[in-house]
Amino acid sequence: MIWNETMECMSRDKMRQVQSERLKKTVERVYHNCEPYRKRMQEQGVSPADIRTLDDIVKLPFTSKKDLRDFYPFGLLSSPMSEIVRLQASSGTTGKPIVVGYTRNDLAIWGEVGARCFTAYGLGKQDVVQVSYGYGLFTGGLGAHCAVETIGGTVIPMSSGNTEKQIMLMHDFGAVGLACTPSYALYLADAMKDSGYSREEFKLKIGAFGAEPWTEGMRKELEEKLGIKAYDIYGLTEIIGPGVGHECAFQNGTHLHEDHFFPEIVNPETGEPMAPGEYGELVFSTITKDGMPLLRFRTRDLTRLIYEPCECGRTTVRMDRILGRCDDMLIIRGVNVFPSQVESVICELPELEPHYFINVDRINNLDTFEVLVEVKEEFYTDEVSKLLDLRKRIVHRLQSVIGLSPDVKLVEPRSIERSQGKAKRVNDKRKFK
């Protein structure tokens, strides 16, 4: 099902026209209403008159996460506070959070894009949806809430936590959809099993999971454990929250709502645009928001865009799987390597624990690339040759995924540091001057 066929199935040419018009209006708006943007455009010698078509977007300055911190809390608003009806914020890992202000119109846009997502997942006005994202400053809860209300479904505004009650109400209210983070969904899956209800007593069919990265392996696990179809919902607080994009039934990339959030792919180092279809850093310009429109916001996420129409009938551009964050990328012997690639190989080999550590160094002007892995206890054997075979297979898999052959070291159980929060998995000892 498609919520807004006019916009979601528009021809590419027509879409570019719409985007050009909307971009021009947004540039006018920020130039006249937001001092930091006006100053930056003046510094770069660009005025709104220079932006005539979408191609002129390259003349505009970028916005970074740091800008949002520097102009905390309201410096980047393009509407007076009297027009702002809602504030949301993302939990900053360090210092001040990132704050976003929404006008009434912005909230309507949020509802519209959210409705496109939930409709694509197969949910509609007859369905009860349990929203188990946290409610509050975090955009997850209220974003999904507003999406379900817009499609006319019935929201159970559960928020996160209180797992027993989650299960009871999911059962008693007959929830068909569940919206939460994939990790919480896994937690709920185990709780459902322990609840004493059999799976047949639940009506649950569809999961809308997002707000954190998850892999195909995790999707399979969720679908099996919960007996549902699991879809990704994509979003960033800075842009609007969940609803920037969604998967369709074909699950072949994430459809972006590009009539509201215009995506570009740029070279993460130079900021130059990449050719269509090439990998680079994802950049969004919001082209319909009033409260806090952002020009060319650098997400630091690395992916590529697919412009071919999708089998589902939508023509909106699709984002490929996110390879990783620019900040995590290593260049080893000239090859771009993402720790996430190493992780995907480690996780698919049944003999290995899902922990690894990457050491990079430069010895005699040659980059060294070492990956430490732990073998699962039951696979440590008495035979050297079997362990050497296993090591060979790991090297081979990594070589075929990364295009670079690492030194793989099997290490003793539990010798790789476990961490609760963001794990440090790379040590790059090279000194660049």
Added chain:
Amino acid sequence: MLIKQLSVFLENKKGRFTEIASILGAANINMTAFTVAENSDFGILRMIVSDPEKARSVLKENRYAVNVTDVVCVECPNQPGSLAKIMSVITGADIFIEYMYAFSTGEKALVILRPNDLTKTLTVLQDNQVGLVKACDLLKH
């Protein structure tokens, strides 16, 4: 007639064997024989100890990867040619030895074998009157 051998995965790092010896010593476990199979970055320490079960659990508590493998121990006179005799019996039965290690004490030599077929090895050795050492006797040596 089978003897329990412990295999411990070790990274090639300074002090690993010292630590294992201390752990076993503190648990009052005696090592009768050991050998290390090594390559450039890890080794497998194989050993026969006085109390394999206890040794396994104390090493596991200390987060070592420990494997228990069955091996055969044969006894032969500490004289030229005696090992060759035993080996021809084994080879004659088409048995392949994955690894072996030996130690001699005075009159006797003891050889620990890890064949690809344990049952067959025991049978042919017994049929050919080769002296097999039991775990309990091994500790007396």
